[in-house]
Amino acid sequence: MIAATGSGSGKTMITCGILNCLKRRGLKVGAWKCGPDYIDPMFHSRILGVSTRNLDSFFCDKDTIQYLVEKREMQEDISVIEGVMGYFDGIGFTETGSSAEIAEWTKTPVILVVNGAGMSRSIGAVLKGFQEMEKTKQIMGVIFNRISKNVYKGMAEMARNLGIIPIGYVPKLKEIQLPSRHLGLVTAQEITSFQSQFDLLSDQLEQTLDWEQLLKLAAEAGTFDRKEELNDITVFRKENPEAVTVAVARDEAFCFFYPENIELLEQLGCNVCFFSPLQSQELPKHADALYLGGGYPELHAKQLAENKKIRNDILNAIQNGMPCIAECGGFLYLHRELEDEQYQFYPMVPLYEGKGLSGDRLGRFGYITMRAEKDGLLAKKGDCLYAHEFHYWNSEAPGSDFYVRKPGNGREWMSSYHTDTLYAGFPHLYLYGNRKAAMSFVKAAQKFQKRKVNGK
Known part of the structure; x- marks a missing residue:
């Protein structure tokens, strides 16, 4: 080290x-x-x-x-x-x-x-x-x-x-x-x-x-007992063997995601397909879930706005019940408009009526715990997720489905959206530390896949 x-x-x-x-x-x-x-x-x-x-x-x-x-x-x-x-x-x-x-x-x-x-x-x-x-x-x-x-x-x-x-x-x-x-x-x-x-x-x-x-x-580093796989992952795969496809946004605008999150989703039986909200014209075919990570969408707001087809595709998918995680930059992308660094506003995926606004200082920074206020995609009411925030941009509609606490100083606030098929908010999740949430996301994708197969 x-x-x-x-x-x-x-x-x-x-x-x-x-x-x-x-x-x-x-x-x-x-x-x-x-x-x-x-x-x-x-x-x-x-x-x-x-x-x-x-x-x-x-x-x-x-x-x-x-x-x-x-x-x-x-x-x-x-x-x-x-x-x-x-x-x-x-x-x-x-x-x-x-x-x-x-x-x-x-x-x-x-x-x-x-x-x-x-x-x-x-x-x-x-x-x-x-x-x-x-x-x-x-x-x-x-x-x-x-x-x-x-x-x-x-x-x-x-x-x-x-x-x-x-x-x-x-x-x-x-x-x-x-x-x-x-x-x-x-x-x-x-x-x-x-x-x-x-x-x-x-x-x-x-x-x-x-x-x-x-x-x-x-060469003097110590060793510890080898684990082929974490037990809860092994049990989940046996009980939920259906493979699903998760579409993950990855380009210059959406570049913040943990490779371990992708690896865990694959361990849980997901096929991961990457797409670019800047360049792609549609979501990957056969997608059963959507992952919009963080990044710098505010630096690419004009180009994101110009790709109207993918914006419509994403809006329709979410409104039709496709499970979706949208973190920080991904959350800003789901606002009606997003302000760029030149203070110009551009249309995004209008899932939320509020605007994403530029900030002149760091709005949130550091580790947080998030207690679900109701049942939803990633957690049951009362369950706790571990996350972190780091963002300058703000939202006119930040959500209030999680009670958030900063463990370093005890500061508290409400944040994020949490429905049966959607998590959207500024906090970033590290899925190996929130494996139950990851498994719940995969189960929702399996449920959505079955619904598609049955034509419902």
Whole structure:
């Protein structure tokens, strides 16, 4: 695991550089990202060509996290987990959802990235503090960022005196920058020059990191009992063997979805077909359910509006009872109109009369729990879903079928729509952490399929 003392320490850049260097060595490399982030995994996969998944201990219990890790370990020579925020930072002032919790559950050795700029001997206090805070002693190495070779000598010695292995350092690299936008980092496909920047970074890391020690630490990762499949998935497949087809929106406007969600739907017996609301003229034939994920529809509002045929097709499908999950950007797409970044309004799929409106600040951010106020597609009344929100755009009609609570500060509000065939709202769902909801969605698709076959 590549973790850090806090956000902005350089762990994403260094993780990407390490992944690139490992690929150069001919290794089959996999990557994980702690937490619910979509953007960093997109960099790993689209720029570096490294398969990336999320590990989130707010969404998933320990057995599920270990299952997800061991499911991939036989396919790769080495896996790199990128941490989230500061190493111990979880929900509120707990370690729930933190990089430290993931490192403990997965028995993974940790290399801590420390921004050493403007520091000298004080670096020892930082390392000792992190060392003493940790229960299971996963922190085994350190990389110092934004320092010179001369400064590194002293910092490395201080690390050794504390029993922490100095893996190397990264000097200040002004030519390598990662632009920002309203959802954090820009999407990977928009940065045409980024591969060359990674190559420059990797060239530097080849010189200033101790690769023998890094690979030696990776080899010390622990193991746990192998699980062929989670028991509830096995039982569901036996009791519900009918295969169904789920149409999933995927293009530049709808690019935020967890690959694990797709994998779980496939494990539950779904055939997944992708389509583009920007380009496709109709939904995939034989579709029994619809999944509209998040993304940047506001950046493509004009083109989405121009594809009137697919908008009508989607509206008719939902109104005819096709089960649908619409998250965040997918939810905005179901509004009568959507405002773009130039404050122009364009027609969308008019399932809801309200408008999707631009926001000048982050409206919702972080983990939430969602209690269903009535029976619906994903849950029975009183059931709880685990989700997260991250959006600037707002809705004139946000829905009120779930009671939502933010566990970090106790804030509460009502949100989203939930009928027998539809979930629509800003919250994003990680389905491995909400497997009952995923199974309910598949059952609804099977019911819709039977209705089509019977001509009803």
